[in-house]
Amino acid sequence: MRLRLKCxxxxxxxxxxxxxxxGTLGDKGALGSPVTLVAPDSPxxxxxxxxxxxxxxxxxxTYALVNGGESNNMNGNWIQAGGVQVASSAKLSEDWDxxxxxxxxxxxxxxxxxxxxxxxxxxxxxxxxxxxxxYNAPLxxxxxxxxxxxxxxxxxxxxxxxxxxxxxxxxxxxxxxVSGFEARGTTPAANIFGSMFSYGVGGLKNDLLxxxxxxxxxxxxxxxxxxxxxxxxxxLQLGAGVNFYRVLPRNKKSDSPRQPCLNxxxxxxxxxxIDNEVCFIQDTVSVDTVAQTAVVxxxxxxxxxxxxxxxxxxxxxxxFGWGGAFGKxxxxxxxxxxxxxxxxxxxxxxDIKRRMPVMVGLNLPAFGWLDKFSLEVEYYASKNFAxxxxxxxxxxxxxxxxxEANSARDDWKWSLYFSKxxxxxxxxxxxxxxxxxxxxxxxxxxxxxxxxTLGTPKxxxxxxxxxYFF
Amino acid sequence: MIKxxxxxxxxxxxxxxxxxxxxxxxxxxxxxxxxxxxxxxxDTLQVNMNGNREQSMGMQVNGIVDLGGxxxxxxxxxxxxxxxxxxxxxxxxxxxxxxxxxxxxxxxxYSLGExxNPFFSATVGDFAYNYHPEVKNLGLYLFRGPxxxxxxxxxxxxxxxDTTRASFLGLHLRNALGKFRHDLVFYSERDLPPSFDWxxxxxxxxxxxxxLEFGAGVNFYHLIPDDxDITTPNNRKVDGLFAPDSSLYAAGGPVDPYQLKYxxxxxxxxxxxxxxxxxxxxxxxxMDFKKVFGFSGGLGKKDLILYGEGAIVGVKxxxxxxxxxxxxxxxxxxFNLPAMGWLDFLSVEVERYTxxxxxxxxxxxxxxxxxxxxxxPTQLAAQRQPSAIPISYRDLAGNRFTITPEHDFMNVQTGExxxxxxxxxxPENMTADDWKWSVNAEKxxxGHVRFSGQIxxxxxxxxxxxxxxxxxxxxxxxxFSSLRDWYFMCRVGYFF
Numbered sequence: 001m002r003l004r005l006k007c008x009x010x011x012x013x014x015x016x017x018x019x020x021x022x023g024t025l026g027d028k029g030a031l032g033s034p035v036t037l038v039a040p041d042s043p044x045x046x047x048x049x050x051x052x053x054x055x056x057x058x059x060x061x062t063y064a065l066v067n068g069g070e071s072n073n074m075n076g077n078w079i080q081a082g083g084v085q086v087a088s089s090a091k092l093s094e095d096w097d098x099x100x101x102x103x104x105x106x107x108x109x110x111x112x113x114x115x116x117x118x119x120x121x122x123x124x125x126x127x128x129x130x131x132x133x134x135y136n137a138p139l140x141x142x143x144x145x146x147x148x149x150x151x152x153x154x155x156x157x158x159x160x161x162x163x164x165x166x167x168x169x170x171x172x173x174x175x176x177x178v179s180g181f182e183a184r185g186t187t188p189a190a191n192i193f194g195s196m197f198s199y200g201v202g203g204l205k206n207d208l209l210x211x212x213x214x215x216x217x218x219x220x221x222x223x224x225x226x227x228x229x230x231x232x233x234x235x236l237q238l239g240a241g242v243n244f245y246r247v248l249p250r251n252k253k254s255d256s257p258r259q260p261c262l263n264x265x266x267x268x269x270x271x272x273x274i275d276n277e278v279c280f281i282q283d284t285v286s287v288d289t290v291a292q293t294a295v296v297x298x299x300x301x302x303x304x305x306x307x308x309x310x311x312x313x314x315x316x317x318x319x320f321g322w323g324g325a326f327g328k329x330x331x332x333x334x335x336x337x338x339x340x341x342x343x344x345x346x347x348x349x350x351d352i353k354r355r356m357p358v359m360v361g362l363n364l365p366a367f368g369w370l371d372k373f374s375l376e377v378e379y380y381a382s383k384n385f386a387x388x389x390x391x392x393x394x395x396x397x398x399x400x401x402x403x404e405a406n407s408a409r410d411d412w413k414w415s416l417y418f419s420k421x422x423x424x425x426x427x428x429x430x431x432x433x434x435x436x437x438x439x440x441x442x443x444x445x446x447x448x449x450x451x452x453t454l455g456t457p458k459x460x461x462x463x464x465x466x467x468y469f470f
Numbered sequence: 471m472i473k474x475x476x477x478x479x480x481x482x483x484x485x486x487x488x489x490x491x492x493x494x495x496x497x498x499x500x501x502x503x504x505x506x507x508x509x510x511x512x513d514t515l516q517v518n519m520n521g522n523r524e525q526s527m528g529m530q531v532n533g534i535v536d537l538g539g540x541x542x543x544x545x546x547x548x549x550x551x552x553x554x555x556x557x558x559x560x561x562x563x564x565x566x567x568x569x570x571x572x573x574x575x576x577x578x579x580y581s582l583g584e585x586x587n588p589f590f591s592a593t594v595g596d597f598a599y600n601y602h603p604e605v606k607n608l609g610l611y612l613f614r615g616p617x618x619x620x621x622x623x624x625x626x627x628x629x630x631x632d633t634t635r636a637s638f639l640g641l642h643l644r645n646a647l648g649k650f651r652h653d654l655v656f657y658s659e660r661d662l663p664p665s666f667d668w669x670x671x672x673x674x675x676x677x678x679x680x681x682l683e684f685g686a687g688v689n690f691y692h693l694i695p696d697d698x699d700i701t702t703p704n705n706r707k708v709d710g711l712f713a714p715d716s717s718l719y720a721a722g723g724p725v726d727p728y729q730l731k732y733x734x735x736x737x738x739x740x741x742x743x744x745x746x747x748x749x750x751x752x753x754x755x756x757m758d759f760k761k762v763f764g765f766s767g768g769l770g771k772k773d774l775i776l777y778g779e780g781a782i783v784g785v786k787x788x789x790x791x792x793x794x795x796x797x798x799x800x801x802x803x804x805f806n807l808p809a810m811g812w813l814d815f816l817s818v819e820v821e822r823y824t825x826x827x828x829x830x831x832x833x834x835x836x837x838x839x840x841x842x843x844x845x846x847p848t849q850l851a852a853q854r855q856p857s858a859i860p861i862s863y864r865d866l867a868g869n870r871f872t873i874t875p876e877h878d879f880m881n882v883q884t885g886e887x888x889x890x891x892x893x894x895x896x897p898e899n900m901t902a903d904d905w906k907w908s909v910n911a912e913k914x915x916x917g918h919v920r921f922s923g924q925i926x927x928x929x930x931x932x933x934x935x936x937x938x939x940x941x942x943x944x945x946x947x948x949x950f951s952s953l954r955d956w957y958f959m960c961r962v963g964y965f966f
Contacts, residue, residue, distance in 0.1 A: 043918060088499065092917065096919050096964075100499065100529040102529060128549060128551040131501040131529055150527065151527050217565065250556075251521060251559065251562075393563050
């Protein structure tokens with residue numbers, strides 16, 4: 001007991017929120033004295049924490065070589081990370097509550113090619129996982145009104161395990177669906193810096209969000225999104241949304257470049273020939289074969305744009321009254337459609353159908369053996385190479401041309417995912433997928449590999465994770 | 471192997487052996503998110519922060535341990551998630567979020583008398599101390615910032631200016647005798663070079679009547695140097711330390727004193743070595759008009775309080791640069807406007823400080839400090855030891871721009887024309903920021919949720935920019951240098 005209490009006290013500074021705001025820890029203190037945790041002026045505080053280890057391997061990656069050269073060859077690369085997170089929520093009054101949390105993540109750069117295997121290091125990152133205040137208005141009947149301020153989690157489609165969530169993840173120009181194993185947006189970690197005003201009545205709910213961009217550069221642009229969901233019946237839920245992405249840019253010159261502009265990729269130099277489409281697209285309109293001259297049109301655009309989303313969730317068990325040994329999540333069919341930008345731009349964004357990712361997921365029957373066991377499939381017909389380095393480092397709304405790659409071969413993505421909670425606090429999860437995985441480049445590259453690792457139907461990887469939580 | 475017991479001992483929590491009594495622990499936490507924008511920054515010599523948005527979030531957890539009898543321990547930690555300053559369009563493309571973890575408190579306090587208002591208390595460890603709680607932004611001159619050069623410190627509740635965070639490492643003695651109380655603080659310098667020197671500060675406060683309080687204090691800054699040859703440089707340990715300064719004189723031309731690093735020839739045969747040691751003195755007053763004149767009505771608790779602070783940042787003149795004591799005398803006045811209960815307070819603070827040099831920490835060697843970790847040493851930094859001489863525009867300029875004949879325009883190589891009052895050829899007039907101001911407001915709802923905001927032209931030092939894939943730059947200078955400059959910040963958070 002004595003050792004236990006010492007450990008608890010040592011850990012307390014690290015537990016922004018762990019444990020207890022009041023109550024008795026044990027019958028003996030650090031040196032034999034009773035220790036009582038008291039907080040007479042404190043609100044009711046609940047603490048939670050988790051720790052995890054995840055690992056996996058990229059089994060095949062066709063186009064790794066065009067992303068930064070030989071060093072970036074991800075074939076056979078082991079992926080590994082571990083982390084700890086502690087958080088607390090406080091009931092501050094009848095109407096107000098708050099949440100805070102922090103964590104530490106230990107991750108490693110990808111090893112890259114075997115020829116650079118001598119260059120490797122781990123990374124420890126601390127992070128704020130949540131910092132919010134929430135106001136719940138006391139309304140009558142089935143009405144609910146909530147205001148969230150700060151840094152808070154928001155997931156409009158909790159059914160998604162990997163593919164989807166198009167409305168709030170990723171760029172529009174270049175269109176960039178985001179996914180990965182338990183990637184941001186699919187976990188309870190905070191993902192919105194800004195505010196959310198929610199109003200619900202009966203089965204209808206509307207969420208209005210003001211979002212400061214903190215995921216993709218340029219940072220701190222403001223987006224305004226509105227999402228509606230409707231519980232049409234016990235078995236069917238429908239949802240739709242619009243995201244006026246970067247509608248309030250911090251610097252319009254960043255998002256919508258005009259002349260003068262160098263129009264060269266200066267910060268994201270890959271193995272390509274010189275990329276001379278950064279600020280604007282240069283489209284060859286006609287060629288005079290006699291004079292050997294070309295008429296080139298200059299097309300200006302913007303990283304700002306409008307996203308749309310529609311989704312559904314259907315539980316046939318409830319619809320048809322199936323019972324038996326099915327688990328609660330079994331047989332749920334769900335899907336989502338996104339439109340990544342309403343406006344066409346010639347050459348790279350000339351067909352809106354190629355900016356419309358669509359996914360369908362099915363929770364396979366697990367009969368209680370697993371909590372979640374789902375298969376997701378996505379179709380996204382964009383013919384642009386899936387690399388967002390130019391957007392991140394050169395603020396370019398134009399995709400990176402990669403003649404070496406056949407960008408038409410990644411239209412289909414898929415993911416098979418499972419999770420199981422045992423003993424109430426221990427969770428296993430895993431995934432086999434060909435999704436939009438992006439990895440930290442090897443130290444040789446020095447920064448995030450902004451290109452997707454998996455570019456053809458032959459590519460896939462697997463991941464496995466153990467977590468305990470309370 | 472480090473055992474938990476040893477860690478606790480290090481925190482001071484187990485400074486005394488067991489007495490068998492009950493030990494209680496009280497946890498306090500706070501979490502917040504910040505957002506704001508620099509609306510105008512005249513000085514774009516190093517980095518252009520015009521229009522830069524500022525955004526961060528953080529949390530802090532503190533524990534107070536009643537160790538029984540007269541002993542109390544405090545510990546805590548905090549975490550800030552911040553972003554690089556954006557800088558210009560090219561620099562912002564490398565912006566990253568960063569994390570700063572810190573110890574917010576690690577102390578043990580022995581007190582005599584009533585617990586809430588002890589007759590005597592002694593605190594040792596890492597502790598917070600704020601001698602003038604009425605200050606919202608400007609002021610607190612006695613313990614914030616160096617003496618030579620006399621940089622003032624202020625800003626919106628960020629790491630350097632958060633008075634709730636422990637910022638003193640050492641010993642604090644307090645004695646209260648009725649309406650009189652006084653504090654003695656003996657602390658180690660761990661933020662600004664020369665580091666690990668010990669300073670001794672004393673503050674006395676007297677309340678002649680309810681609603682009126684006067685205070686005065688002195689700080690013998692760097693009183694006990696860790697290494698006297700760093701605090702007051704000489705050639706004994708670093709051969710050739712003065713050589714660059716000597717070379718300037720040997721060249722025979724006029725010498726701009728701001729180009730010097732350590733010494734100045736003030737007269738033939740009379741060489742002055744600039745020291746970091748110095749003495750600050752200050753005086754404060756707080757007057758609550760409500761109590762003094764018996765106002766009541768719908769006024770809030772903080773309404774109609776007038777407060778002020780004046781200081782001398784270095785009582786002793788040094789060389790050409792610190793020749794006028796009047797240029798080392800900041801004075802501020804603040805007033806809590808009537809908020810009638812709608813806000814906790816709404817205050818206006820104004821400050822005047824006539825120091826003419828640019829407030830840039832580069833020559834102090836501040837490039838690897840607590841806050842800024844990846845700024846590579848540049849030609850701006852003191853190459854070998856911290857310098858008590860502020861930088862000149864020539865330090866900043868390098869070969870990047872030339873000075874126009876008008877002497878108040880500089881032509882940056884990129885073609886951008888910038889206008890700054892004064893040049894390094896006019897070192898007495900390097901800035902036009904004698905006046906600073908700050909408007910602050912705060913509102914607490916439900917007892918634990920707090921909204922606060924600030925509009926100001928103060929001494930804010932923005933975080934560094936990341937001008938490339940690896941290194942950071944800037945982040946060492948105050949961003950506002952003229953009356954046209956200002957920014958706003960707001961914060962939402964909760965605490966208990």
